[in-house]
Amino acid sequence: MADQHSTAATAAPVDFIRAIVDEDLATGKHHGRVSTRFPPEPNGYLHIGHAKSICLNFGIAQERGGSCNLRFDDTNPAKEDVEYVDAIKDDVAWLGFMWSAELYASDYFERLYRFAVELITQGKAYVDSLNGDQIRAYRGTLTEAGKNSPYRDRPVSENLDLFARMRGGEFADGAHVLRAKIDMASPNFNLRDPTLYRIRHAAHHRTGDAWCIYPMYDFAHPLSDALERITHSICTLEFEDHRPLYDWLVGALIDEDRPRQIEFARLNLNYTVMSKRKLLQLVQQGVVSGWNDPRLPTISGLRRRGYTPESIRDFCARIGVAKKENVIDVAQLEHSIREDLNRRAPRVMTVLRPLKVVLTNYPEGQVEEVDVINNPEDASAGTRKVPFSRVLYIERDDFLEDPPKKFFRLSPGKEVRLRCAYFITCTEVVKDGRGEILELRCTYDPSTRGGDSPDGRKGTPRGWRKAKRSSITSIPTRST
Ligand code: ATP
Ligand code: MG
Numbered sequence: 001m002a003d004q005h006s007t008a009a010t011a012a013p014v015d016f017i018r019a020i021v022d023e024d025l026a027t028g029k030h031h032g033r034v035s036t037r038f039p040p041e042p043n044g045y046l047h048i049g050h051a052k053s054i055c056l057n058f059g060i061a062q063e064r065g066g067s068c069n070l071r072f073d074d075t076n077p078a079k080e081d082v083e084y085v086d087a088i089k090d091d092v093a094w095l096g097f098m099w100s101a102e103l104y105a106s107d108y109f110e111r112l113y114r115f116a117v118e119l120i121t122q123g124k125a126y127v128d129s130l131n132g133d134q135i136r137a138y139r140g141t142l143t144e145a146g147k148n149s150p151y152r153d154r155p156v157s158e159n160l161d162l163f164a165r166m167r168g169g170e171f172a173d174g175a176h177v178l179r180a181k182i183d184m185a186s187p188n189f190n191l192r193d194p195t196l197y198r199i200r201h202a203a204h205h206r207t208g209d210a211w212c213i214y215p216m217y218d219f220a221h222p223l224s225d226a227l228e229r230i231t232h233s234i235c236t237l238e239f240e241d242h243r244p245l246y247d248w249l250v251g252a253l254i255d256e257d258r259p260r261q262i263e264f265a266r267l268n269l270n271y272t273v274m275s276k277r278k279l280l281q282l283v284q285q286g287v288v289s290g291w292n293d294p295r296l297p298t299i300s301g302l303r304r305r306g307y308t309p310e311s312i313r314d315f316c317a318r319i320g321v322a323k324k325e326n327v328i329d330v331a332q333l334e335h336s337i338r339e340d341l342n343r344r345a346p347r348v349m350t351v352l353r354p355l356k357v358v359l360t361n362y363p364e365g366q367v368e369e370v371d372v373i374n375n376p377e378d379a380s381a382g383t384r385k386v387p388f389s390r391v392l393y394i395e396r397d398d399f400l401e402d403p404p405k406k407f408f409r410l411s412p413g414k415e416v417r418l419r420c421a422y423f424i425t426c427t428e429v430v431k432d433g434r435g436e437i438l439e440l441r442c443t444y445d446p447s448t449r450g451g452d453s454p455d456g457r458k459g460t461p462r463g464w465r466k467a468k469r470s471s472i473t474s475i476p477t478r479s480t
Helices: 002-010 016-027 048-063 082-094 105-121 132-138 156-168 217-227 237-253 276-284 299-305 309-319 330-344 446-451
Strands: 035-038 067-072 102-104 125-128 177-180 195-199 213-215 232-236 260-264 354-359 367-373 383-389 391-395 415-417 423-431 437-445 474-476
Touching: 016 048, 016 232, 016 260, 035 048, 035 232, 048 067, 048 082, 048 232, 048 299, 048 309, 067 082, 067 105, 082 299, 102 105, 105 125, 105 156, 105 177, 105 195, 105 213, 105 217, 105 237, 125 156, 156 195, 177 237, 195 217, 213 217, 217 232, 217 237, 232 237, 237 260, 309 330, 367 446, 383 391, 437 446
Parallel strands: 035 067, 067 102, 232 260, 354 437
Antiparallel strands: 125 177, 177 195, 195 213, 354 391, 367 383, 391 474, 415 423, 423 437
């Protein structure tokens, strides 16, 4: 099992996205380039779902000799903040990935504006002066086609003029929008003349007051991809219906080496809330102590809880990438951290509820050192010396005076192995007046040092191999 899992973490299997990338590389589609991006909106902290996208985008670039940008999709000034930008960078780096470039959709505002002007010039976009409610009413329903806006056929020159004045700050929020002129009867709502720009008199965390019109995500995203010469724009399934618009925009504005959008199923974990909007509520209402509250599925919360980047990457490799929505058991995430820590965490022995053991045939005053294996999962972790003497302590739960069947730990007359030390046999139970066990008197077998018996005894007479615990832990008395 362990071997299988560790391979999953190192050599990611070829999923359908990697297969597409490999084919494009083989056919020279993007001149042999692979360029991906991870595009978070800086409106919250990253969560374990984002880790899946990060591992995919950065992983593909790494494995296929390509590049992966970290692009902040910061087109919504109202909800975004530099605190989130910094936290996102920390989290991606902590996960073990370094971006080829740190970019912001807002860096492209001027170029996006020019793209919009070009669309208007081509007769493919118009300024609509209906208000929000009217636009919604004109859009139609699932069963009914929409209606054209009365402003749809404005002449190009009027559209150019209005759009420039929108930028100039002449109009109030909501007075006009820029829309693509596609098809109000399309069965796909995203093609019913989608909004490309809206007026928003709001300061932006990077561009300040330079702009009062902001591009919509659906406009900014494909064109940012194209400007960065992204080859494979990987996103989650909810964007599948947006792909025709993506292709329409790059088709209208980009001549060659167009990016291709590919969707995969987002990560859903049972018992886990993973929407930034809902996590934000928990943070704002003080239900949790912050975005890095260890109870949250944020990357910073998981980090604080003791998750390692290796374990999260391993989890992402194991769940794989597919096109079909499903729900992953949170136990799988826990499995990954358990395996990782099991291999790497330093170990010590301790007993929580000590029970005194006196080895009656062990010489008084003698102390020897036994070699204790530091990590049974990792031979390279070596051994350490632990003193062993006449008086020891074992865990109270490791002894039962009247054991049920299949209790393979210590009980009167039974022999067990002390981890990395000797076999001992319990000969007497010493109690106080109320029947509380004070100590156990045992003998040890000097020929079993290191936990092996020369005659092949296994430590308990029968059923030893089936035992869940192969040996019990003992610690020396303080005085040794
Ligand atoms: P949320 O829905 O949790 O608010 P989001 O999709 O709005 O997240 P973005 O910042 O837009 O958050 O996401 C950045 C990238 O991470 C996007 O490409 C998005 O598809 C991806 N992503 C977000 N959530 C998940 C998830 N649960 N599984 C896989 N990828 C995800
Ligand atoms: Mg989003």
